[in-house]
Amino acid sequence: MVLSINVDHVATLRNARGGHFPDPVAAAQACIEAGAEGITIHLREDRRHIRDRDVERMKAEVAAPLNLEMAATEEMVAIALRVMPHAVCLVPEKRQELTTEGGLDVLNAGPFLAEALKRLNGAGIRTSLFVEADAAPIERAAALGAACVELHTGLYADAAPDSRAPHLARLRAGAAVAVGAGLQCHAGHGLDYGCVGGVAAIPEVTEVSIGHFLISQSVFEGIGSAVRRMLALIDEARAG
Ligand SMILES: CC(=O)[C@@H](O)[C@H](O)COP(=O)(O)O
Numbered sequence: 001m002v003l004s005i006n007v008d009h010v011a012t013l014r015n016a017r018g019g020h021f022p023d024p025v026a027a028a029q030a031c032i033e034a035g036a037e038g039i040t041i042h043l044r045e046d047r048r049h050i051r052d053r054d055v056e057r058m059k060a061e062v063a064a065p066l067n068l069e070m071a072a073t074e075e076m077v078a079i080a081l082r083v084m085p086h087a088v089c090l091v092p093e094k095r096q097e098l099t100t101e102g103g104l105d106v107l108n109a110g111p112f113l114a115e116a117l118k119r120l121n122g123a124g125i126r127t128s129l130f131v132e133a134d135a136a137p138i139e140r141a142a143a144l145g146a147a148c149v150e151l152h153t154g155l156y157a158d159a160a161p162d163s164r165a166p167h168l169a170r171l172r173a174g175a176a177v178a179v180g181a182g183l184q185c186h187a188g189h190g191l192d193y194g195c196v197g198g199v200a201a202i203p204e205v206t207e208v209s210i211g212h213f214l215i216s217q218s219v220f221e222g223i224g225s226a227v228r229r230m231l232a233l234i235d236e237a238r239a240g
């Protein structure tokens with residue numbers, strides 16, 4: 001299972017003072033040195049954390065697959081085709097949201113989503129749609145030509161531990177639908193030490209993106225320790 005670390009909130013801290021540190025690129029390099037196999041960044045339309053220069057530097061200076069999360073807009077597609085990250089994950093964005101609140105409304109998406117996927121696929125970029133773990137959006141993602149889906153794990157992660165079972169069952173079922181539809185199945189949002197194991201134990205899930213909790217935990221134990229601890233929990237869960 002690939003652990004891709006989302007370093008958005010290193011940029012949040014950097015932007016708090018408008019300076020140069022902490023540097024999200026240095027954080028990404030530290031994550032890779034600690035054993036993470038990918039980096040995820042979300043270039044939001046409002047640039048509240050990751051900025052355009054961060055995207056360019058992450059591609060140029062970090063020797064690991066870069067997964068660029070972005071809205072399905074002309075502006076973002078043009079940036080992706082210029083920077084050429086390893087992967088793009090199309091996610092929903094609402095200006096007023098604190099963080100991503102759910103999966104893309106794939107079933108009601110306009111024609112631009114299919115166009116964006118065609119252009120990104122055509123450039124050789126691995127495409128993914130961030131979706132709820134339900135058959136209809138997953139199957140629609142496959143029909144639209146996405147290579148992957150990333151299952152939104154927020155409801156599972158935010159649930160009280162003794163209430164997670166139905167959310168995990170939904171993720172398991174969604175992962176099976178995804179692979180059955182010929183998609184690579186990834187997962188992410190809100191995962192922490194306490195709940196990552198349930199998702200990591202889903203055999204069809206081949207990549208998880210983890211950011212806010214791990215960067216927050218880094219404040220107390222350092223980024224290398226947090227990455228190694230998360231990897232150990234993932235490995236333990238995969239081993240069953
Ligand atoms: C799509 C998703 O769940 C996250 O990767 C997203 O980046 C969250 O947005 P913030 O990083 O702005 O919280």
Ligand SMILES: NCC(=O)COP(=O)(O)O
Nearest residue numbers: 006188189190209211212
């Ligand atoms: N797509 C999920 C991601 O990149 C990280 O989400 P979070 O762990 O910051 O909630």
